[in-house]
Amino acid sequence: MKKRTLLERMASAPHLVWMVLFIVAPLLFVAYYAFTTPDGSFTFENIAALSNHAETFLFSVCMALISTVICLLIGYPLAYCISRASARAQKILIMLIMLPMWMNLLIRTYSMMAILDDGGFLNNLLMRLGFAPVHIVGTAGAVIFGMVYNFLPYMVLPIHSVISKLDWRLIEAANDLGCNNFRVLTRVILPLSVPGIISGLTMVFVPSISTFYISQKLGGGTFELIGDTIERQFQNPVTYHVGASISLVMMILILISLAIMNRFSDSETGGMIA
Amino acid sequence: MKQEKVIQLQNISKSFDGEKILNNINLYIRDKEFITLLGPSGCGKTTMLRLIAGFETPDEGTILFEGKPINDVPPYQRSVNTVFQKYALFPHLNVFENIAFGLRLKKLPEEQIRKQVKDMLALVNLKGFERRNVERLSGGQQQRVAIARALINHPKVLLLDEPLAALDLKLRKDMQVELKNMQKRTGITFIYVTHDQEEALSMSDTVMVIAEGEIQQIGTPTDIYNEPVNAFVADFIGESNILDGVMTADYKATFSGHTFDCVDSGFEKNEKVDIVVRPEDVDVVPCERGMLVGDVTGVTFKGVHYEIIVDIRGFKWMIQSTDYVAPGDHIGLSIDPDAIHVMKKSRFSNMFGDYSSFSDELEKLSDLSEEENE
Ligand SMILES: Nc1ncnc2c1ncn2[C@@H]1O[C@H](COP(=O)(O)OP(=O)(O)O)[C@@H](O)[C@H]1O
Ligand SMILES: [Mg+2]
Numbered sequence: 285m286k287k288r289t290l291l292e293r294m295a296s297a298p299h300l301v302w303m304v305l306f307i308v309a310p311l312l313f314v315a316y317y318a319f320t321t322p323d324g325s326f327t328f329e330n331i332a333a334l335s336n337h338a339e340t341f342l343f344s345v346c347m348a349l350i351s352t353v354i355c356l357l358i359g360y361p362l363a364y365c366i367s368r369a370s371a372r373a374q375k376i377l378i379m380l381i382m383l384p385m386w387m388n389l390l391i392r393t394y395s396m397m398a399i400l401d402d403g404g405f406l407n408n409l410l411m412r413l414g415f416a417p418v419h420i421v422g423t424a425g426a427v428i429f430g431m432v433y434n435f436l437p438y439m440v441l442p443i444h445s446v447i448s449k450l451d452w453r454l455i456e457a458a459n460d461l462g463c464n465n466f467r468v469l470t471r472v473i474l475p476l477s478v479p480g481i482i483s484g485l486t487m488v489f490v491p492s493i494s495t496f497y498i499s500q501k502l503g504g505g506t507f508e509l510i511g512d513t514i515e516r517q518f519q520n521p522v523t524y525h526v527g528a529s530i531s532l533v534m535m536i537l538i539l540i541s542l543a544i545m546n547r548f549s550d551s552e553t554g555g556m557i558a
Numbered sequence: 559m560k561q562e563k564v565i566q567l568q569n570i571s572k573s574f575d576g577e578k579i580l581n582n583i584n585l586y587i588r589d590k591e592f593i594t595l596l597g598p599s600g601c602g603k604t605t606m607l608r609l610i611a612g613f614e615t616p617d618e619g620t621i622l623f624e625g626k627p628i629n630d631v632p633p634y635q636r637s638v639n640t641v642f643q644k645y646a647l648f649p650h651l652n653v654f655e656n657i658a659f660g661l662r663l664k665k666l667p668e669e670q671i672r673k674q675v676k677d678m679l680a681l682v683n684l685k686g687f688e689r690r691n692v693e694r695l696s697g698g699q700q701q702r703v704a705i706a707r708a709l710i711n712h713p714k715v716l717l718l719d720e721p722l723a724a725l726d727l728k729l730r731k732d733m734q735v736e737l738k739n740m741q742k743r744t745g746i747t748f749i750y751v752t753h754d755q756e757e758a759l760s761m762s763d764t765v766m767v768i769a770e771g772e773i774q775q776i777g778t779p780t781d782i783y784n785e786p787v788n789a790f791v792a793d794f795i796g797e798s799n800i801l802d803g804v805m806t807a808d809y810k811a812t813f814s815g816h817t818f819d820c821v822d823s824g825f826e827k828n829e830k831v832d833i834v835v836r837p838e839d840v841d842v843v844p845c846e847r848g849m850l851v852g853d854v855t856g857v858t859f860k861g862v863h864y865e866i867i868v869d870i871r872g873f874k875w876m877i878q879s880t881d882y883v884a885p886g887d888h889i890g891l892s893i894d895p896d897a898i899h900v901m902k903k904s905r906f907s908n909m910f911g912d913y914s915s916f917s918d919e920l921e922k923l924s925d926l927s928e929e930e931n932e
Contacts, residue, residue, distance in 0.1 A: 453646040456613055459633040460640045461660040461711065471659075475650045 314535075317528030322521070330529035337513055337530060344510040347424070348492035351431035355488045356481065358432070359439030364473070366440070367447040378444065381437050389434060393501045396430055397421060400502070422504030430498040438487035446480030447473065482545050490538055510534065562589040563625070564715055564747050565610060570619035572605055579605050581771040583619070587715070587749060592741050594750045596758040597768035598794070603751040604643065607717045610749065611640050624714070639708035643719040645700045647692040653703055654688040660711040678706040681740065698729045709740070715747045722757065734761055755795045759783060767791050785899065790906035792834040792899075799875050800910050803833040803900070811900055814870055816849050818893060822900040832901040837865070839897030840877040848890015854883050867913050874912040
């Protein structure tokens with residue numbers, strides 16, 4: 285390897301300092317707290333305490349999976365339709381999809397509450413029209429709705445970006461060989477958009493499993509997700525260390541699932557599978 | 559059966575952005591023939607193939623397949639397959655699955671698919687390539703996969719859009735022979751597009767020359783070469799000296815200040831015509847025996863023959879001769895009556911000059927820019 289000049293090393297120094305300070309150090313702190321007691325001695329107790337939260341954890345995984353699948357079911361057709369539109373329309377539609385992302389998650393969630401709450405906009409409207417009001421906020425459905433609403437763009441954008449870059453001649457070739465439009469979708473477009481789907485799935489699943497705000501607000505306090513648990517542990521200095529251990533385990537699980545996803549997408553684009 | 563018309567285009571016109579690309583095209587294609595659409599880049603060859611394949615719909619006119627109109631039949635229901643200009647192989651499928659694509663859609667049993675793909679791979683010389691990733695194949699191999707993928711469906715008609723354009727010269731020559739053999743063996747009608755006149759002449763049963771959105775001439779390669787209908791075809795196919803002439807009487811053509819015996823008749827007296835003389839049909843003779851006399855201005859050795867530029871009354875002729883003459887020599891030229899081809903004047907007359915600015919380098923440059931336009 286070529287030796288780097290002093291200048292080059294100095295140029296990359298701020299970058300390095302930044303990474304150590306804001307990425308590596310916090311992670312080390314998390315690990316440190318996870319394996320220590322409040323007085324600083326080494327322990328496995330915090331890890332052992334995880335079993336108390338197993339149920340919450342499983343529930344969170346289920347909720348995250350459900351909302352990820354719903355995001356895929358809504359997001360894929362949406363992305364596909366957008367990519368069929370004219371270049372101008374595509375730009376506008378993508379803007380619309382991204383627009384909510386520029387707003388703070390808290391604000392979006394509060395406005396969702398204002399709309400869906402028992403005395404909120406939707407129920408007012410329903411009652412005016414003579415329908416019975418529906419109880420939404422405080423149900424599991426509301427939490428999932430909140431996640432889907434908030435994270436859908438992360439599904440649509442990567443899928444759209446893959447589909448819109450597809451070589452249209454492949455579609456013509458498939459047509460030529462006997463595919464009607466539906467089969468073109470299943471035999472060519474879908475398999476070729478797998479990388480987009482994979483990155484969409486991870487980009488939705490990861491924030492879904494660690495969210496705490498959405499469940500607190502739209503769940504009306506009736507549901508606890510693992511994110512809420514972590515938040516609660518960190519608010520109390522006594523349970524601080526348990527919070528760290530849950531975080532650590534979550535992080536490791538997420539990293540493992542990312543690795544599996546990546547392996548999967550690599551072998552997929554590598555060219556087997558009919 | 560040999561004469562059955564598989565495909566007919568009737569009064570086909572097509573415009574893009576208000577510009578007429580194809581203008582009132584009429585043609586029929588016979589079953590089992592190898593027909594080549596030949597023309598300069600941008601003349602509408604690809605568009606014509608896309609109309610037949612169903613990727614474009616004509617603005618006017620009817621496309622018939624075995625006598626039935628197919629204007630409204632979508633591409634996937636036409637018994638026509640295409641070998642695309644840039645192959646368009648499926649990157650997510652290996653060689654085997656690319657070739658099997660059409661059969662899988664027909665839901666054939668697995669062992670039949672296996673057998674047919676195997677036969678196809680043998681036909682295109684790709685035995686043992688089943689599991690290969692198509693993106694890691696060479697251009698020639700991708701080309702073969704594309705041909706196999708189309709042929710395996712046993713289409714009535716195979717459309718090939720400049721399939722050899724991306725290959726190097728040697729491979730191109732080999733593939734020309736292979737394609738021709740495949741066509742004979744399978745008995746499938748080939749509609750072949752190229753802008754390479756040599757390729758067209760050597761492979762086809764029928765050549766169709768297109769320019770400016772119109773068919774200029776349809777005929778066998780020898781007809782097209784020996785009897786071009788106008789100056790465009792004469793210039794586009796092979797080398798030719800195209801001169802202004804006058805038919806002073808039947809079988810008498812006057813050009814370059816000399817009246818020649820020729821084999822053409824039926825023109826009006828003193829009708830102005832275009833005369834084509836192929837370079838290889840001119841004989842170099844001593845001055846006193848020459849019908850025409852001129853000065854040699856350039857000589858290029860071409861292997862089999864010399865390419866000689868001769869100035870005759872200010873018009874630079876190109877002639878080919880196996881005998882060497884030196885630049886500056888004063889020589890005579892002799893032309894047999896059947897080497898003189900007389901054409902009616904057309905809008906292409908006078909568009910093609912003599913060989914005064916001719917050089918191989920220029921020709922290569924224009925070839926390059928043609929490729930870039932693709
Ligand atoms: N889809 C299209 N939209 C607009 N113009 C087109 C389209 N397809 C072809 N053309 C134009 O039509 C002309 C003929 O194109 P093409 O049929 O591809 O020519 P060739 O294959 O003979 O080189 C070109 O000038 C090209 O720019
Ligand atoms: Mg073309």
